[in-house]
Amino acid sequence: MSRLRSPAKLAAELGIALAVLERACGVDEAGRGPLAGPVVVAAVVLDPARPIAGLDDSKKLEPAEREALAPLIRFAARGWSVIVVPAAEVDSLNVLGATLAGMARAVAALSEAPPLALIDGDRPPRLSVPLRTVVRGDAKVPAIAAASVLAKVARDALMVELDAVHPGYGFAKHKGYPTPDHLAALKRLGPCIEHRRSFAPVRAVLEGAA
Numbered sequence: 565m566s567r568l569r570s571p572a573k574l575a576a577e578l579g580i581a582l583a584v585l586e587r588a589c590g591v592d593e594a595g596r597g598p599l600a601g602p603v604v605v606a607a608v609v610l611d612p613a614r615p616i617a618g619l620d621d622s623k624k625l626e627p628a629e630r631e632a633l634a635p636l637i638r639f640a641a642r643g644w645s646v647i648v649v650p651a652a653e654v655d656s657l658n659v660l661g662a663t664l665a666g667m668a669r670a671v672a673a674l675s676e677a678p679p680l681a682l683i684d685g686d687r688p689p690r691l692s693v694p695l696r697t698v699v700r701g702d703a704k705v706p707a708i709a710a711a712s713v714l715a716k717v718a719r720d721a722l723m724v725e726l727d728a729v730h731p732g733y734g735f736a737k738h739k740g741y742p743t744p745d746h747l748a749a750l751k752r753l754g755p756c757i758e759h760r761r762s763f764a765p766v767r768a769v770l771e772g773a774a
Contacts, residue, residue, distance in 0.1 A: 589607045592715055600740035601651060608714060622717075643675050682707060684700075
């Protein structure tokens with residue numbers, strides 16, 4: 565029979581758990597679905613003394629809202645990192661493997677190792693710190709929401725830069741996702757170096773050209 569813990573011990577354990585959660589990092593990615601460009605992963609440790617109003621899943625926010633939140637997150641957070649996993653590595657590892665590798669690098673890049681990492685989704689990366697996966701965590705956990713905003717804003721900015729380097733595909737508009745305009749440009753121009761050759765629409769164009 566297990567012994568009942570005293571109220572004082574339970575309170576102490578709860579305090580420890582809350583302290584760990586307050587210093588936990590949230591981890592999320594942007595760019596798993598596109599045909600081109602990198603996967604970008606962010607890790608964020610929020611500061612409870614500096615709450616950030618308006619945090620939410622980046623997909624629910626307008627671009628202007630994300631752009632306004634990103635510098636607030638970088639200023640108010642205890643720590644943050646953004647990692648870029650290039651298209652070639654997505655092809656090499658597959659998109660899930662590249663995402664998990666990016667998550668591990670993002671946590672490792674924090675200036676101080678967190679006591680816990682809260683990972684969006686249900687697939688855990690290999691980390692040197694304890695972790696918990698949270699399905700739809702970007703809508704439930706503020707630190708994960710903050711990470712989703714940093715990852716999305718960083719990736720969108722990179723795709724605008726890539727649009728200037730590889731004109732004609734419309735990267736600045738669709739950010740590499742398989743829109744009708746992107747698919748038409750892909751067939752017309754063929755893939756550029758930023759296209760993920762392991763993704764079916766890109767592979768089909770390459771096989772057709774061969």
